[in-house]
Amino acid sequence: MIVFEGVARSYGEKIAVAGLDLAIPRGELFALLGPNGAGKTTTIKMLVGLLRPSRGSVRVAGHDLVRDPRAAHLHLGYVPDEPCLYEKLTGREFLWFIADMFGMPKAAAERRIEAEIANFELGEFADDLAESYSLGMRQRLVFASSLLHDPDVLVLDEPMVGLDPRSVRIVKDLLRERTRGGMTVFMSTHTLAMAEELADRVGIMVRGRLRFLGTVSDLRARATDQGTGTAAPGAEPQSLEQLYLDITSADGPGAPP
Amino acid sequence: MTPQPPASDAALLRPISAGEESGIFLRLRWLIASSTLREMLRTSRLRLSLVILLSALFWGSLFGLFHEAFIFIDSLHAEVISLLFNAFFSSLMVMLVFSTGILLYSGLYTTPEARLLLTLPVRSETIFAHKFQEAFWFSSWGFILLGSPMLTAYGIVRHAPWPFFALLLPFMVAFVAIPATLGGILCMAMVAWMPRLRLHALGIAFGAALLAIVGLAWMALATPRADAMSAAWFEQVFSRLSITEQRMLPSWWLSSGLIEAAARAKDGSVARNQSEALRYLAVLVSNALMLQLVGRQVAARLHRLGASQLVSEIPTRRKRRMSWFDEFLSRAGTERGRPLRLLIVKDLRIFRRDISQWSQFAIFFGLLGLYFWNVRVFNYQHSYAAMIGFLNLAVVGLILSTFTTRFVFPMISLEGRRFWILGLLPVNRDQIVWSKFLFSFVGGIVPCCVLVLLSDTMLGIEPWLIALHEACCVVLCAGLSGIAVGIGARMPDLREISPSKIASGFGGTLSLVISSLFIIAVVLVTAVPVHLRFAAEERGLVTTGWSAADRGVAVGLTAAIALGLVATFLPLFLGLRAFRRLEP
Numbered sequence: 050m051i052v053f054e055g056v057a058r059s060y061g062e063k064i065a066v067a068g069l070d071l072a073i074p075r076g077e078l079f080a081l082l083g084p085n086g087a088g089k090t091t092t093i094k095m096l097v098g099l100l101r102p103s104r105g106s107v108r109v110a111g112h113d114l115v116r117d118p119r120a121a122h123l124h125l126g127y128v129p130d131e132p133c134l135y136e137k138l139t140g141r142e143f144l145w146f147i148a149d150m151f152g153m154p155k156a157a158a159e160r161r162i163e164a165e166i167a168n169f170e171l172g173e174f175a176d177d178l179a180e181s182y183s184l185g186m187r188q189r190l191v192f193a194s195s196l197l198h199d200p201d202v203l204v205l206d207e208p209m210v211g212l213d214p215r216s217v218r219i220v221k222d223l224l225r226e227r228t229r230g231g232m233t234v235f236m237s238t239h240t241l242a243m244a245e246e247l248a249d250r251v252g253i254m255v256r257g258r259l260r261f262l263g264t265v266s267d268l269r270a271r272a273t274d275q276g277t278g279t280a281a282p283g284a285e286p287q288s289l290e291q292l293y294l295d296i297t298s299a300d301g302p303g304a305p306p
Numbered sequence: 307m308t309p310q311p312p313a314s315d316a317a318l319l320r321p322i323s324a325g326e327e328s329g330i331f332l333r334l335r336w337l338i339a340s341s342t343l344r345e346m347l348r349t350s351r352l353r354l355s356l357v358i359l360l361s362a363l364f365w366g367s368l369f370g371l372f373h374e375a376f377i378f379i380d381s382l383h384a385e386v387i388s389l390l391f392n393a394f395f396s397s398l399m400v401m402l403v404f405s406t407g408i409l410l411y412s413g414l415y416t417t418p419e420a421r422l423l424l425t426l427p428v429r430s431e432t433i434f435a436h437k438f439q440e441a442f443w444f445s446s447w448g449f450i451l452l453g454s455p456m457l458t459a460y461g462i463v464r465h466a467p468w469p470f471f472a473l474l475l476p477f478m479v480a481f482v483a484i485p486a487t488l489g490g491i492l493c494m495a496m497v498a499w500m501p502r503l504r505l506h507a508l509g510i511a512f513g514a515a516l517l518a519i520v521g522l523a524w525m526a527l528a529t530p531r532a533d534a535m536s537a538a539w540f541e542q543v544f545s546r547l548s549i550t551e552q553r554m555l556p557s558w559w560l561s562s563g564l565i566e567a568a569a570r571a572k573d574g575s576v577a578r579n580q581s582e583a584l585r586y587l588a589v590l591v592s593n594a595l596m597l598q599l600v601g602r603q604v605a606a607r608l609h610r611l612g613a614s615q616l617v618s619e620i621p622t623r624r625k626r627r628m629s630w631f632d633e634f635l636s637r638a639g640t641e642r643g644r645p646l647r648l649l650i651v652k653d654l655r656i657f658r659r660d661i662s663q664w665s666q667f668a669i670f671f672g673l674l675g676l677y678f679w680n681v682r683v684f685n686y687q688h689s690y691a692a693m694i695g696f697l698n699l700a701v702v703g704l705i706l707s708t709f710t711t712r713f714v715f716p717m718i719s720l721e722g723r724r725f726w727i728l729g730l731l732p733v734n735r736d737q738i739v740w741s742k743f744l745f746s747f748v749g750g751i752v753p754c755c756v757l758v759l760l761s762d763t764m765l766g767i768e769p770w771l772i773a774l775h776e777a778c779c780v781v782l783c784a785g786l787s788g789i790a791v792g793i794g795a796r797m798p799d800l801r802e803i804s805p806s807k808i809a810s811g812f813g814g815t816l817s818l819v820i821s822s823l824f825i826i827a828v829v830l831v832t833a834v835p836v837h838l839r840f841a842a843e844e845r846g847l848v849t850t851g852w853s854a855a856d857r858g859v860a861v862g863l864t865a866a867i868a869l870g871l872v873a874t875f876l877p878l879f880l881g882l883r884a885f886r887r888l889e890p
Contacts, residue, residue: 060618094617097425101614118610119321122427129425133418135334137341149330150426152322178341 050075050202050233051096055105058091065091067257069105073250075201078224078234080248082241084297088257089237090130093206096235097127110201123151126195130207132187136180140171140190143179144197151198158197165193169219184211192220196227203227205236209243221247241293255297268292327432335439353815365455372459380463387460388551388561394456395557398449399485406445407489413437414609415497415616424613434605438490446482453478457564466568467576469583473567477587481560483594487601494604497612556593559586645733649741653717657749663713670705671753678761689840691765696833698761699775700825702754703782707821710790714746715817716808718791718885722800739795739882746787754779771836774863778832781866785824785873792877793817795885824873828866835862 051073058066066088073079083089094100095107098114098121107114112121134143141162148158166175169189174182182190188211195203203224209217224247228234238244244251245265253261261268271292322330346354379386414420414437423433454474461470552558563586569579632651639647657663678698721728721738728738758779762772797813808814835858842855 058618098610099421099424099613100617101611119427119429122425123321125425127425129421131418133422135338135419137338137345138334142337146330146334147426149333150322150327150428152320152326152427178345 050077050110051079051235052108053092053096053105054108056092056095056102056107057104058088058095058100058102064257066095066102069257069259071252071259071262073233073235075233076228076231077249078228078236078247079250079252080244081235081237081252081254082239082244082293083254086256087254087297089254090206091257092254093204093235093237097125097204098122123198124201126198126200126203128188128191128195128203128205128208130210132184132191134179134182134187134190137178139178140175140182140186140193141166143190144175144194147194148197153198161197161199165197168196168223169193169216185213185216188212189216189219192223196223200232202233202235205234205238207238208236209238209240241290253293253296260296321427324429324432327428328435331432331436335436350812350815352812353810356815356819361451365451368452369455369459372456373463376460376463388565391561391564392551392555392557395481395560396552396555399481399555399557402445402449402482402485403489403492405489406441406486407493409441409444410437410490410493411497413440414494415613420613424610429606430609431602431605434490434494434602434609438487438601441490442483442486445486446479449482450475450478460564461568464568465570467570467580469576469580470564470567473563473583473587477560477563477567477590480587480590480594481556484556484590484597487594487597491597491601491604494608494612498608498615556590559589559593562586563590645731646737646741646744649733649738650745653741653745657713667709667753670709671757674702674705674757675760678757678764680764689837689844691767692771692836692840693833695758695762695765695767695771695775696829696836698765699758699778699782700829702757702761702779703786703825703829704822706750706754706783707786707818707825710746710750710786711814711818711821712809713805714742714787714790715794715814716805717742717745718794718881719798719800719802719808720805722798722802735886735888736882739791739878739885742794743787743791743878746791747783750783750787751780754783774832774836774859777863778828778866781828781870782825785828785870786821788874788876788878789821789824790817792879792881793820795881796877798885798888820873820877824869828869831865831869832859832862835859 051071053069053071056066056069057064069092081089081092091100095102095114096109098118101115109121110124112124114121135146138146144162144165145158148162153161166172169192171186171189171193174186179187179190188208192208208220212220224234228249236244236248248265250264251261251268252259261271263271376387379390414434420433420437423436457474457478458471460466461474563583566579566586567583570576571578632655635654636644636647636651718739755776758775759772762775767775793813793816797816799808799811799813802808802811835855839855839859842853
């Protein structure tokens with residue numbers, strides 16, 4: 050459903066993403082982890098069409114983001130780290146705007162808008178102007194708008210920022226539900242626990258390269274190997290957090306020589 | 307709570323047509339406009355009424371001014387109207403290219419909305435059209451506010467037939483669309499092809515255009531002092547302006563079309579002139595439409611590329627060192643006053659590093675300086691020069707009041723988000739307010755006093771009157787700073803982060819209105835006694851020594867100082883009291 054093929058992006062001299070090859074199948078929840086400046090945001094921006102790769106291609110549902118952005122966007126939903134809304138529109142008007150842009154028929158749009166308002170518990174303030182919303186309310190509205198057209202691919206950039214624990218639970222349940230229904234989720238996060246709880250596969254990016262790619266079980270097994278492996282027989286299993294810190298350190302596994 | 311699974315509506319999704327996209331954007335614009343208007347009627351009636359009233363006053367004054375000017379020109383050199391129109395419209399055309407280009411740069415690339423639209427399945431050309439309409443509106447209303455009184459006055463003086471008045475709006479709109487679209491195309495090309503150099507290229511082009519316009523004005527008006535306003539002077543000016551009469555320029559099509567529309571044949575018939583006017587209008591409209599098509603094609607090819615180029619730009623890291631002046635200011639003086647000085651140094655640094663603040667300051671005061679420098683071209687009578695000196699003083703005050711309202715008034719509110727920093731510092735809250743006042747007062751007094759001195763020197767005003775004007779200038783600077791800081795502290799908006807939104811709220815409008823009234827009052831109480839003194843002098847009533855007329859001037863100055871003290875300390879007192887009790 051999502052294919053990165055030899056994708057590279059540099060900013061002048063600085064290489065942000067170097068030769069990324071990654072395919073994410075339908076129904077998978079993929080979490081991209083990495084320290085600040087690792088290239089996660091650049092990868093996300095290329096995936097949603099805000100940034101063009103210097104080399105290689107990014108495809109969503111078979112559509113190239115550079116050659117055919119409109120066709121690709123029809124299959125995409127995007128929740129940015131900083132939610133953007135029209136301040137002088139109400140939440141409901143904003144949802145209608147998005148539904149219209151995706152060409153949803155009126156009856157279907159109405160049904161879906163009401164469903165998402167209920168899903169994200171927006172009913173109380175759906176008819177207030179967005180300028181009066183708190184950060185959490187904004188984030189919930191953006192979530193609702195990104196799921197309105199039931200996209201094949203949902204891209205999330207630090208999705209839990211600003212959400213209260215109840216909203217976090219709603220989002221987690223929803224992601225599980227939708228991925229079971231076949232939606233592919235690409236999520237960038239700093240929170241290891243979240244990736245561990247939700248992700249089918251995890252990628253750890255450091256300085257523009259994927260240093261680890263595998264399932265959470267693979268990561269856990271590696272943590273156990275490194276803790277109790279041949280290097281130090283009888284030692285305690287290494288925590289996932291410690292392993293993550295090892296991988297992302299300058300001379301961690303997979304680091305260029 | 308279990309989320310509801312979606313119904314299978316995805317299969318119903320379809321890419322929508324360009325027409326449908328435009329319809330959705332129109333609906334969006336309508337919703338935003340009606341919501342904004344509703345809110346304005348609910349919360350900002352004073353501001354809205356003031357805007358309407360001041361616009362009507364501005365329109366009426368311009369109409370009167372142009373009416374008199376056209377009568378004067380008609381009696382002297384009726385044939386030069388074409389030259390004047392061409393010079394005016396061609397200068398405006400250059401300005402419109404830049405203003406729309408800058409507005410579209412922000413609308414198409416840098417706003418959060420631009421990023422949202424780029425992630426939706428919408429055509430780049432529709433995004434361009436949507437943002438262009440916005441930029442076009444902002445560019446054209448100023449032109450219409452300025453151009454409509456001028457052209458209406460022209461039509462009335464020339465006894466133009468009714469179609470002239472009916473065609474005014476179509477002519478103006480079609481004309482504005484051409485430079486506006488050109489600005490948009492240039493903006494998209496610059497961002498896509500030279501993203502790193504865009505600011506330099508824009509700066510150089512803007513500087514060149516400004517130089518060309520100033521050079522044109524200078525070239526047209528530069529003449530020996532004695533010749534000013536003579537018939538020879540007029541002829542020289544007009545022959546120099548003929549450079550703007552270029553048949554390939556839209557300004558020429560507009561000027562010629564309007565002149566034709568206002569003309570009558572010798573037998574009084576208008577049909578032939580009207581058909582000529584319509585031909586010029588057709589040329590304007592067809593060129594505007596053709597450029598729109600080009601603009602849309604350019605958007606389809608370059609908009610997403612340009613947006614990507616901008617996203618891939620890394621902000622340059624600029625290391626800043628403490629300047630010698632900041633160092634000096636923070637160390638000079640007593641230890642007790644050090645927090646106050648440090649707060650001033652902080653505001654000074656923010657001002658220096660915010661190009662939008664000092665560039666506007668530099669442009670407005672620079673243009674005013676240029677105008678004052680040029681007043682020497684004309685010869686004035688003694689009393690007339692004094693009155694022009696007072697008018698110039700009022701203009702300096704009005705310009706300063708726009709800056710104090712736009713930049714100084716929001717300063718306290720802008721501390722809102724950082725209030726926890728200031729609140730934890732060992733700084734008295736009063737010092738925060740006083741630091742803003744001193745920053746504004748000292749920052750304003752230097753350029754304002756220099757400008758007033760320049761104006762008075764060029765007008766050849768006597769030293770005692772220069773001293774009076776300078777005293778009034780100090781009073782104005784203190785009063786305007788007190789009003790802006792005092793009301794800013796009395797009515798802060800600690801949640802808002804945009805200074806322009808803070809300034810355009812109720813407090814900002816109130817500050818601007820009180821500032822304007824204060825300027826008028828100070829100028830009137832000093833100008834009227836001076837005028838009476840000159841009148842008495844002309845009648846031989848002023849004798850050597852301390853005359854009654856001199857006493858009148860002294861009373862006027864005392865009244866101005868008293869007004870200044872009230873305007874400075876009353877708002878500051880109210881502001882300080884409110885700020886001490888403030889709970890952020």
